[in-house]
Amino acid sequence: MSLLELKDVHTYYGAVHALRGVSLKVEEGEIVTLIGSNGAGKTTTLRTISGLERARSGSITLNGKSIEHTAPHEIVRLGVGHSPEGRRVFTRMSVRENLEMGAFLRKPGAEVQADFKKVFDLFPRLKEREFQAAGTMSGGEQQMLAIGRALMGQPKVLLLDEPSMGLAPILVEQIFDIIKEINSRGTAVLLVEQNAMMALGIANRGYILQIGEVTLEDDCKKLANNPKVKEAYLGV
């Protein structure tokens, strides 16, 4: 049984058929990446897993439990953390309050305090800015906050939507190192990226998404050597 599994998921935006039968799996302890161009349906896939969009047909299971009709806040409770596209931090709240919101469903206590420390260890920058309003931080710092906030919910699987978007190359490397670090501590990651090179570099397996359909799935090493993938996504 996979940790997270999508089978033939179809999602619509009004009349637009955004996902045309997406099937994918994330196993315990894996980093899986979802690669595709603009408008391929990567963000929609993550939003459908989180329940922000409703699948019209198909099934989504988490640890074998069907979640396609579960409310978004319940899906969080079941162990799905989601750092959304565009970061979406709470701009008028401090860094600390944002992280506290990440632990919204948890009982305050020693365990949550320990997770604060873990997040601040991963992102020392956030510790420096603990009481600053999130909206006044740089894009990279907001990205760290969005990831940290998702981690505060103790997710079993972490959905990351374009964590490298708009960041300087050196910051992109940092963020990817941190993703590996998060994964090595036992959290499975489903990573959506336009930066295919970087994503294939750290993930175990990858899916190529084209116009709402998975057209290719393989080991990341094989994907990186696939001539079609090289030409379309790696700019080789």
Added chain:
Amino acid sequence: MAAATGAVRTERVRSQLFLPAAITGFLALMLGILGFDQFLNAMTLGAIYALIALGYTMVYGIIELINFAHGDVFMVATFVSIGVSTTILGQSGAITDIPTLVVSLVLLFLITIVVMALVGALIERLAYKPLRQAPKLAPLITAIGVSFILQNIIQFFVGPYITNVPQLFPTQWVFTLGESRVPFLNLFVIGSAITLMLVLQLFIARTKTGRAMRTTAMDRDASSLMGVDINRTIMITFLIGSGLAGAAGVIHGLYYGNTTFTLGFQSGLKAFTAAVLGGIGNTAGAALGGFLIAFIEVAAAAFGFGRWGSAIVFSLLVIILVFRPTGLLGSHTGDRA
């Protein structure tokens, strides 16, 4: 970056000091211009506007709906308070026995607030929730419809007359301060309104539900990704906003001693203006706007321009919005860096 952060911090410190100073200065100025009697009058009117304005601003903040029925929820509350006083408490006039008075007032506030909170939540469930995904115009029109429905219900069951409200708090209780006579009623009204507003501020700032309300207002999707139940949060917002309108209804009845089915329109419009003036979505701004509008109206009347009161209020609104489109306390923090 560091320089920008410094500027933000200084700005915040400056505005934190500026606001209390400006309010104190404004109140002192008004006290000087209006004299004590009119000052007290304006504070009382302001307390009522502020309580209603909070409901407008909270609902707008969370679902971007101008809830035109909110003024009528306040109007219905004045009638519910009549029912509570006469039927449940069996009182039709001033109560001079202090223990009885305290118990009666507590019950009057409590029952009216709870009833109106439930009415507000019911309206949300029946009229607005089914339209959550519809274009914004649909719930707006629905709100206007609910406004008429509430007015017609009262008109049908009570009649189109001005109805007396039992003034449980004795209006003749006064004490003298220098040369002015100060009715205890005014102090009671202002005190209870300000207490409710402070409790609300604490609730929003300190409780988990309050925090969920703030994040839902900022970003609904991100909020539900934190595990916030959006529907429940919106429901609670309506409960609280309508409960406060209930308190405003009780206060209006105790102070003015009468009501009618069209009361909600005028007061609602003024309170809505107060919410916009203060910065819609901002609860402190709504309270500030409520008092400001009351002072302008009372000042206009005191100088013999009573009929111009509304014109002056709305002119000021236009001027303020030209220079501060987000209202007095509206947010200026960018949503994206």
